[in-house]
Amino acid sequence: MKTPKEIVNLMMEGDAFSRWLGISVDKLDKGHCTLSCTVRAEMLNGHHIAHGGISYSLSDSALAFASNSYGNKCVSIETSISHLLPVKEGDILTAFCDEIHRGKTVAIYTVNIFNQREEKISMFKGTVNISREIW
Numbered sequence: 001m002k003t004p005k006e007i008v009n010l011m012m013e014g015d016a017f018s019r020w021l022g023i024s025v026d027k028l029d030k031g032h033c034t035l036s037c038t039v040r041a042e043m044l045n046g047h048h049i050a051h052g053g054i055s056y057s058l059s060d061s062a063l064a065f066a067s068n069s070y071g072n073k074c075v076s077i078e079t080s081i082s083h084l085l086p087v088k089e090g091d092i093l094t095a096f097c098d099e100i101h102r103g104k105t106v107a108i109y110t111v112n113i114f115n116q117r118e119e120k121i122s123m124f125k126g127t128v129n130i131s132r133e134i135w
Contacts, residue, residue, distance in 0.1 A: 004028050004069035007135045011068060018061045021054070025065065031099030031107075033066045039091045050087035059111040059124035062097035067107055067128045071135055074107065074128040081124045085115070092116040105130050 002010075008025055012018060027034035037058055045051040059081060067074035087093065093113050100108045111124040 001071050002135050004030055007068055007071065008033075008065045010135060011064065015061070017057065021057060021061070023058065023061055026094070028065065028069060030069045031066055031102060031109075033062055033069070033097045034094065035062050035065070035097075036092060036094045039087055039089055039093065041089055044089055047086075048088075050089075050091070052081075052083055055083065055087060055093065055113050055122040056081050056124070058093055058095045058113060059097075059122065060126070062095040062111045063109050063124070063126040063128065066097040066099060066109055067126075067130070068135065070102075073131045073133040073135060075131070077106075077127050077129050079124065079126040081122055083122050085119055085121045087115065087121055091121075093121065102130075 022037045024036045026036055039050045043050050043054045095111050095113045097111045107128050109126050113122045115121050
């Protein structure tokens with residue numbers, strides 16, 4: 001069986017979008033991970049703040065990495081996000097993903113993202129389906 005790091009490395013190889021985001025995997029354990037990225041100019045919307053999809057995508061990647069870290073392939077079946085503060089170019093975002101529940105076929109996670117000033121900018125909740133397929 002592969003280690004969580006080996007699994008995430010395989011996932012990142014095939015995940016052009018997470019690579020485009022510039023995601024760094026800072027910490028990884030079964031069911032938990034910490035990711036970070038820096039907001040670039042091409043991530044901004046017409047209000048000159050980060051598009052909501054940036055914090056959503058960072059959260060979604062954290063969900064994917066944490067849930068797949070056990071070795072079973074997992075895919076999201078429901079997600080939601082609350083944006084709390086605007087994000088600006090140059091902000092460094094850090095996502096903390098924690099497993100809340102893991103059953104035989106379903107797992108639930110939360111992802112809280114903070115900026116470099118330790119201000120919480122978003123809260124995300126995700127539910128995944130746990131397949132029998134192994135990485």
